Amino acid sequence: MAFTLAIVFIGPAGSGKTSLSKALGEWIEKNEGLRVAYVNLDPAVEILPYVPHFDARTIVRARDLMVREGLGPNGAIVRSIDLLAEKSATIYRRLARLKGDILIVDTPGQSESFIFRPAGPKLLRVIRRVAPAVGVYVTDPTLGLRGTEAAIALMMSLVTQLRLDLDTVPVINKIDLIENKEFMETYHLELSEVKKELERENRGVLTDIATGFIELLEQYMQSVRVVAVSATTGEGLDELYKLVHETFCTCGDLS
Numbered sequence: 001m002a003f004t005l006a007i008v009f010i011g012p013a014g015s016g017k018t019s020l021s022k023a024l025g026e027w028i029e030k031n032e033g034l035r036v037a038y039v040n041l042d043p044a045v046e047i048l049p050y051v052p053h054f055d056a057r058t059i060v061r062a063r064d065l066m067v068r069e070g071l072g073p074n075g076a077i078v079r080s081i082d083l084l085a086e087k088s089a090t091i092y093r094r095l096a097r098l099k100g101d102i103l104i105v106d107t108p109g110q111s112e113s114f115i116f117r118p119a120g121p122k123l124l125r126v127i128r129r130v131a132p133a134v135g136v137y138v139t140d141p142t143l144g145l146r147g148t149e150a151a152i153a154l155m156m157s158l159v160t161q162l163r164l165d166l167d168t169v170p171v172i173n174k175i176d177l178i179e180n181k182e183f184m185e186t187y188h189l190e191l192s193e194v195k196k197e198l199e200r201e202n203r204g205v206l207t208d209i210a211t212g213f214i215e216l217l218e219q220y221m222q223s224v225r226v227v228a229v230s231a232t233t234g235e236g237l238d239e240l241y242k243l244v245h246e247t248f249c250t251c252g253d254l255s
């Protein structure tokens with residue numbers, strides 16, 4: 001394989017995938033002395049903080065489709081990602097020519113078009129032809145860190161892992177915005193709190209389902225560690241790299 005590892009950033013709009021791509025890429029170059037190549041798979045992005053070695057916009061631009069096909073912004077994003085995936089053979093040829101140790105992959109802002117449409121798995125297959133891949137599911141603390149908010153963020157990381165068949169680590173970005181850093185110590189406890197609350201509410205079958213949901217997440221939490229990082233200040237990037245590396249070494253193809 002051309003690269004040792006591909007780190008694929010996935011997550012909700014604005015959670016910091018692009019900023020983290022740059023921050024972790026630079027951290028790896030500086031601290032691990034490895035060569036990093038950047039892949040932008042977002043056809044809708046206007047400005048990138050890193051210089052991509054492969055840029056989806058050289059194949060299709062969401063903005064052009066709005067004019068050419070008269071699509072709205074969301075329709076154009078969905079269509080551009082689908083069109084991009086149709087060019088898998090071209091993308092592979094271009095990725096195979098790249099040189100480096102680590103591939104950093106930045107995915108579309110509208111993450112559902114990558115996770116749930118066939119384009120995501122198709123594009124990931126291309127990535128996997130040049131490097132074994134590990135996913136980083138980026139959440140944003142402004143979306144919430146407590147109770148059901150934490151549970152839903154974790155669930156999305158698990159859903160991403162299952163849907164894309166990609167070993168994925170959940171990461172909380174923008175930790176510089178959080179004053180009380182102790183929340184990380186209680187993050188795991190939040191789930192048991194939610195369960196207790198649900199049991200107290202006792203809304204019949206809904207409570208049973210929700211309790212089962214939390215129990216599933218508790219099981220998931222036994223196999224993952226959540227790290228908190230900041231693309232802005234750089235805190236936690238060492239831990240993120242370590243976690244990605246551990247995940248790769250445990251699950252990845254080392255041959």
Ligand SMILES: Nc1nc2c(ncn2[C@@H]2O[C@H](COP(=O)(O)OP(=O)(O)OP(=O)(O)O)[C@@H](O)[C@H]2O)c(=O)[nH]1
Pocket residue numbers: 011012013014015016017018019020042107108109110173174175176177229230231232233
């Ligand atoms: N305070 C703070 N802001 C951040 C951090 N990471 C990203 N941001 C800000 O969050 C906003 C979105 O960041 P992006 O990196 O574009 O996020 P994204 O997930 O790539 O966004 P889309 O691709 O549009 O979905 C920008 O204003 C960033 O400056 C961080 O660690 N801390």
Ligand SMILES: [Mg+2]
Pocket residue numbers: 017018019042045106107108109
């Ligand atoms: Mg982005």
